[in-house]
Structure formats: structure tokens, C-alpha cells
Amino acid sequence: MGHPDNFYSLVADIGGTNTRVALADGRKIVGGTIRRYRNTDFPGLESVLRRYIEDEGGVDPIAACVAVAGPVRDGRATMTNLDWTIDKDTLARATKAETVAILNDLQAQGHALGHLDAANIRTILPGPEGTANAAKLVVGVGTGFNAAPVFDLDQGRIVTPSESGHANLPIRNEMELRLCQFVSTAHGFPAVEDVLSGRGLERAYAFLGQEANDPRECAAKDIMAACDDGSDPRAEDAAALFTRILGTVCGNLSLIQLPFGGVYLVGGVSRAFAPHLTRLGFGDAFRDKGRFAGFMSNFAVHVIEDDYAALTGSAAHLVALGQSN
Template sequence: MTVKEANTYNLVADIGGTNTRIALASGERVLPATVRRYRNADFAGLESVIRRYMSDEGNVDPAAACIAVAGPVRDGRAAMTNLDWTIDTATLARATLSERVAILNDLQAQGHALGHIAPDHLREVLRGQPASPEATRLVIGVGTGFNAAPVFTTPRGRIVTPSESGHANLPIRTEQELRLCQYVSTAHGFPAVEDVLSGRGLERVYAFLGDEANDPRDKTAHDLMAALEDGSDPRATDAARLFTRLLGTVAGNLSLIQLPFGGIYLVGGVARAFGPYLSQFGFAEAFRDKGRFGGFMGNFAVSIIEDDYAALTGCANFLREGDGAP
């Protein structure tokens, strides 16, 4: 293996609950040949997986490091529900031997990737109105969980503020949605957005419809998407339609809060899986169903990011901006 010159590349990583992906970046560009995936269960913690990667890449000595994590970050420390690792800047600096390190929420990383994603990795859902390059944008993550992050362009650089939007109350517009909220509350004590708009949330919507029909059945999100594709289970289609309309409602609410005239970007495995179905299941109608502001909602374009490396690219761009590069 070729030994890489010290302090030439930056190390970037995307840490999920099950797997960690790590790569090297040159400026804002992630080097595809250096991307490696590791099962978290095979490692004791962040330090050990990063040191394995650095060894696998010829004992690379990165100039700086930035990681994205699926969880809230505060004061340089990340909290992840499904991963018992110590994830903080001190551990990251020790593991990478880098003086400059950063930890981002995964949605923050996706926000820093905007503008650096190839056009063929963007799927248009709704067309909006032209906007200036400085217009606010919004990233909405729909995958294992749900979250959102606004993206602001300022004279001093890009700012992507974190949130925990998935733990806000699920909105209610119909009697059926009220019953769904009550169904979720019975199990969890609180009807959060993430309890419905996520992979496990789709499973919960399907179970709710079974309960409504006095015909309880369970299916995994993977099986539901397969049934949706081949048309083998009408209830899977009904669950996907209810899921889609709720997603449109929540995305519309978040858009009115942040006014992302620069566009809304859906990310995550569930968002990508639903891409072909959003139009037929009423996403646009639910998104724009805002009474006298219905016409105003036409300002906002909606796209799906279909780039597996987007969080890595965001980490790379965050470090590049920190260097003061143009």
C-alpha cells in the first residue's frame, strides 16, 4: 500500500448506529477509493475503529478530522441512542493525532454538503421558484430516525444549526391522524414525529392500520417497501399513502418555520425509498395544504439527495471552510 504524505489529507467519517464509514478528503472532495465501512459491533469504541482505518490506509496521518454522528452534539460531545461509545473531540483528536477536529450532527453534515453534490444525485420532487445563492435551505432526514437542519449562507460562511425536530409532536389534521397519535401514545406515552416518520415509523403505521381493521399483522420496513413495489399487500400501500401525507404536512410546517427559499432536501434511506411514490401518494398536496398560504408554498422546491457520500462530503466541506478556502 502506498504511504500517504503526512498532513496532506483530512479524515472524515459518518457514524451510524450499526456501521461507520470513514474516508480521506482532499479539500472538499472525498476520495472514493479510500472509503471503508466498519461494523460498530466489531470495535470497542471510536478510537479503535479510527485507528484501524488509519492502519488500513497505510498509517495515514491526517491534517484534520471531522465526523458526523446520528445524534445530538453539545460542547464537543455526541450522544447516540444505539451506540455505547465515547464520542467527543478529545477522543477524536487522540485517535487521529490531529490538532483540528470537529463533531457534527449528521444533518449538519448533510447541510454542509449542499452545493457540492452532483446534479445526477438529486431527484426533483417539487419545483419551486428561483432563489438567490444566499437563500436559506433546509435538510430533512428520514431514515432510522427523523430530523431537520436549516442551512444559512452568511458573509462569514455557512451556518447549519442543529435541532431535534423528530421529537416534536406529530401534527394532527384528520380523525385518522388523531387515532394514529393516540395509538402511538399508548405505546410510547408521546406521539413524536419520529415515531411515525422513520423506518420503524412506517412499520408502526402499518400496525396501526391493522389494529383499525381488527386484523393485526406486522411487517418490517423492508418487507413493506417490497410489497409496495409488487402490489402484493394493499395495506402496505395504504400505510405508504398515510406516511407520505404526514411527511408532506411536517415538511410544509418546517418550511413555514425556516422559509427555505433555496430549497428543501430530503435525505436518508427511507426518503430515498419513497422517492418514486411521493407524487402518487399526495406529498405535494399535503405539503401545500396550508390554507391561505397554500399558494405561498409554491416558492419551495423539494429534492431528494441520492448520494451515499453526502455526509462525508459535508464533513470535508466543513473542514475546508474552516481553512478559509474559497
């Protein structure tokens, strides 16, 4: 296949397990160009992008932006759950693009807001519609956990990075304290993503087994399958425990950031939980803030069910920089 030189931008979403790469025409992902690569098959991002360029017939992009599941500082990214380090020089060398950018993956999700098909956004908790420049919050639950506020200013959109998944896990009752003690590691008291992630759901399931003196393991995908078909009551209990903690953490983050423009849950685990959040008590836990319980109704909560939103956000970021079509 042939692509015009110096016309499309190249965008990539680098997760803990897979990297997804695509071409974009402005903010629009070019149909048929999304490819997925398993990270374990490659020594680093440069080899992934070179493979993609080869698979796309030697495409020569004008700009490139990658979204990385890890902190980005001074144009250099370190993966949280993958032994890769990524910088702008590497990205420019791999793509030969004239302009390159690196975002935290939650930053990319934030830049996607307003550019996604409404059919891919599921409302969990309705709320009043915010003004055009109201702050928003994206919360990612997948291989790890993170969150990022989104601010639309006169100068443009700003999505500030964070590492919210490594803050201490909140505790509301004795059972949650026992859960924290169960998942504690050599790093000390557990972080949010030690429970609110795919592997965290597995830990919640194992914890309930210990509580019942009937220990057994179950993979996250099997726990969710059992929730769908009702075949394992413990899976339902683990999902409910997970959901209540997710509601508490999202409520805490909402009080910190005041996202009157809405809270947007993203990531594979968020999408898997979307059909179950309401019945498993997400709303009650989200609003359980004492005298501020009523105030919490100011924040609508949605799930973004577009698996490629970070690619769209990366493309939108390049457009905002004025470096793409």
C-alpha cells in the same frame, strides 16, 4: 497502500447502525477510501477509527471531522440511537489529527449542499430558483428524523443543529390521532420520528392491521419492496399514510424556516420513498396550509440520493475552517 502524511482529512458519518469513513482531498472524497463498519462490532468510535486507519495502511490525516446522529454541544456528541459518547479529545486521540471537528449529521448534510453531483439530486416539487444566499432546509429520514436550516452569510455557511425529530407529531384528522395513540410509548405523546423513520413505517403498517382487525408485522424494507411490486395493498396504504405525514411535517418546518433555496430530503428512508412521494400525495400534504397553500409553492423539494453526502459535507466544513487542503 500508502498515503502521504498530513495531507488528507479523515471524515466519518456515524449513523444508528453503521459508520462510514473516508479520506478527503479538500471537498472531494478520495476514490476507493470509503469503508463501512457495523457499529455493533465495536465498543465505540475510537476503535472504529483505529480500525479504519489500520485498513488504510496507517494513514496519518491532517484533520478529522465526524458527523454524528445525535445532539452536539460544546464539542461533545451523544448518540440518539446508539450508546456512544464522542468528544474532540477522543477524536484527536484516535486519528492523531492536528484539527478535529464534530457535527450533527444533519449539519454535515447541510454543508454538502452545493458540492454534490446534480445527478444525485431528484426534484419532487419544483419551485422558483432561490438567490445564492437563500435559506435552505435539510430534512433527514432514516433510523431517526431530524432537520437543520442552512444559512449562507457573508461570513460563511452556518448550519444550525436541532432535534426536530423529538417534537410532537402533528395531527390533522381522527385517523392520525388513533395512529398517535397506537405508537405512544412510556415517554408520552409520540414524537415525529416515532412515525417518520424506518421503524415508524413498520408501526404505521402494524397500526393499519389493527384498524382492519388483521394484525401482522412487516419489516420496513419488505414494505418498500411491496410498494415497488404491488404485492401488498396494506404496504401501499402504510406508505401513503407515512408520506402524507411527512408532507405535513416538511410543510410545517418550511413555514418556520422559509427555505426559499429549497428543501432537501436525505437519509435511507427518504431515498427509498423518492420514487413514490409524488403519487402517494406528498405535494398535497406539503401544501395543505389553508390560506398559505399558494405560498407553499415558493419551496422546491428535492431528495439527495448520494449516500455519502454527509462525508462530503464534513470535508467541506473542514475546508471552510481553513484546516484542509
